[in-house]
Amino acid sequence: MAKTFKPSNGKLLTQEANDQDVSSWTDHYFKRTKEAVGKFGDVPVTYAVFMRRPVVCAPRLAIDWLKSMAKERGFKIDIDLQYPEGKWVGAGEPIFYLTGPLHGLVDLETQMLMKLGPACVAAYNASTMCADLPNVGFLAMDARHCAGREMAETMAYAARVGSDRAKRKAGAIGFIGNATDATAHFFDKPGGLGTMPHAFIGYAGSTVRAAEMFDEAFPGDPMTVLVDYFAQEVTDSIAVCERFPERAKKGEISIRIDTPGSRFIEGLDPSVSYAVLEEKIPHSIRGYRSDAELAYLVGAGTSAAAFYFMRDALDKAGFKKVKIVGSSGFSPAKCKIMAEAEAPVDIIGTGSYIPAKWSETYATADIIEYDGQARVKVGREFLFRK
Numbered sequence: 029m030a031k032t033f034k035p036s037n038g039k040l041l042t043q044e045a046n047d048q049d050v051s052s053w054t055d056h057y058f059k060r061t062k063e064a065v066g067k068f069g070d071v072p073v074t075y076a077v078f079m080r081r082p083v084v085c086a087p088r089l090a091i092d093w094l095k096s097m098a099k100e101r102g103f104k105i106d107i108d109l110q111y112p113e114g115k116w117v118g119a120g121e122p123i124f125y126l127t128g129p130l131h132g133l134v135d136l137e138t139q140m141l142m143k144l145g146p147a148c149v150a151a152y153n154a155s156t157m158c159a160d161l162p163n164v165g166f167l168a169m170d171a172r173h174c175a176g177r178e179m180a181e182t183m184a185y186a187a188r189v190g191s192d193r194a195k196r197k198a199g200a201i202g203f204i205g206n207a208t209d210a211t212a213h214f215f216d217k218p219g220g221l222g223t224m225p226h227a228f229i230g231y232a233g234s235t236v237r238a239a240e241m242f243d244e245a246f247p248g249d250p251m252t253v254l255v256d257y258f259a260q261e262v263t264d265s266i267a268v269c270e271r272f273p274e275r276a277k278k279g280e281i282s283i284r285i286d287t288p289g290s291r292f293i294e295g296l297d298p299s300v301s302y303a304v305l306e307e308k309i310p311h312s313i314r315g316y317r318s319d320a321e322l323a324y325l326v327g328a329g330t331s332a333a334a335f336y337f338m339r340d341a342l343d344k345a346g347f348k349k350v351k352i353v354g355s356s357g358f359s360p361a362k363c364k365i366m367a368e369a370e371a372p373v374d375i376i377g378t379g380s381y382i383p384a385k386w387s388e389t390y391a392t393a394d395i396i397e398y399d400g401q402a403r404v405k406v407g408r409e410f411l412f413r414k
Contacts, residue, residue: 040089040181047100054138065131073133074397075126076404076411077140080390081119083148084155085111086189089182090144094126094136103132114193117148122411126393137393145391146179147186150382154190156360157378159198160367166191167221168206169355169379177210183382184211204375222252226286229257235264236271243272251275252282252353261285261293261334262341269347279349282375285338286355289329293337301326301333305369308336312369324365330354332369339372353377 051059065071091107098105105128111117123144126133158166168187174180184206191202205221206212212219224242232238239253251272255264265283269276287293292301305313305325312332313325325332335352342350355377358366366373396404396411404411 040092050097050135050139054135058135058137062131062135065134070129070131071399072127073130073395073399075133075137075393076122076396076408077124077126077144077391077393078120078122078411079117079145079148080392081149082152083117084151084190084193085113085115085117085123086147086151086186087123087144088113088189089147089185090140091124093143094140097136098128098132101132103129105133114151114189114196116193120410123148123391125396125413127397130395130398141391141393143182147182147189148391150183150186151190151193153360153382154187154203155193155197156190157358157363157376158191158194158200158202160360160363161376162194162198162200164366164373165201165204165375167353167375167377168203168215168382169222169377170382171206171208171211173380180208181211184208184214187382188214223249224252224254226254226257229254234258235260236267239268239271243275250280250282252284254286255283256285256287256293259287259291259294261287262295262338265338265342265350266345266347269342269345269350276347276350279351281347282351282353283338283342284353284355284377285330285334286377287329287334288356289323289327292328293330293334295341296331296334296337298326300337301331304333304336309369320361321365324362325369330356330358332366332371335366335371335373351375355379 087109091109094105094107105126108125108127110122110124117123168184170183170187171180174183187203187206191200194200195202203215205215205217207220207222209219224238229235229238232241235253235255235257239251242251253268255261255268258264268283269281272281275281285293296304302313317325323331335354338352342348351374352372353375354373358376358378363376394404394408394411396402396413402412
């Protein structure tokens with residue numbers, strides 16, 4: 029298996045093994061089964077653990093937790109991993125086989141699947157995004173969209189697994205880091221990445237003043253400035269660069285466009301957006317496009333036209349080394365359109381998409397062997413070992 033990612037301060041949240049915790053969070057029918065097996069006699073079993081849709085294999089958190097629980101409970105397990113971490117797995121194909129005593133394993137299924145399914149789907153999402161835009165770096169900003177710390181940890185792990193797959197398969201830059209210190213170790217970083225939120229711009233009262241405050245508070249640090257707060261994306265970007273010309277010349281300034289889909293960036297409207305792409309990359313808007321694709325190309329918010337428009341404005345002002353960071357709604361579908369349009373964006377911050385869309389994402393496990401005898405519910409025979 030791939031490299032083990034460990035936090036600097038101890039165990040991962042998802043590895044914590046505690047019998048009382050398991051009892052509180054497991055499905056009740058598993059608890060009843062455990063009690064009955066304890067009364068009538070234990071038996072070795074083998075589980076086939078699989079997903080109902082294609083995913084990228086991200087099993088480490090689930091497997092490490094199973095090993096921790098087996099150690100705490102004092103029994104041995106055998107895990108036969110069918111796909112290495114980062115490998116594409118088809119719908120219904122067992123990701124791993126788990127063998128051990130039924131009495132010891134039966135009440136672990138609930139939390140095992142919690143730790144497996146979301147990670148595999150999120151790894152698939154992350155891999156797709158990175159592969160579609162191989163020349164763009166990604167920053168995982170999903171923590172605020174997660175339902176608690178354990179989910180945030182799972183999403184960070186999954187983003188790294190998906191990113192590594194895209195690097196291998198597409199030569200992608202992939203994820204360069206994430207937003208929180210607690211999970212930065214997954215990306216081989218000492219801490220989270222990011223500079224200023226919209227709240228800081230509001231506090232400063234102007235975009236330039238926010239940049240000045242940041243420069244004074246964190247001298248020498250690379251600076252990414254949000255430029256959409258006052259709906260003056262171009263004006264404020266140029267003003268920040270003119271205020272810090274040496275930083276801009278060295279490429280130590282990036283501007284982040286996070287314009288909402290309710291308006292266009294400064295200087296753009298539908299007709300100008302079409303004109304920009306007609307000049308830069310006409311094939312992107314010729315031919316059939318769905319409404320969603322057109323929105324990504326020439327619509328409001330962070331469109332391909334917006335990135336071209338901003339890049340031209342920076343270049344004409346002499347700030348060719350200033351990077352552009354895009355965020356807001358970057359799903360694999362949007363990333364694919366940005367790739368087709370060859371949008372001049374250097375880094376994409378993705379938030380809600382990595383852990384989004386949980387339909388058809390749940391991991392499942394079925395026992396396929398009891399005391400060495402092959403047996404499974406009718407319709408699941410495809411899970412037997414081949």
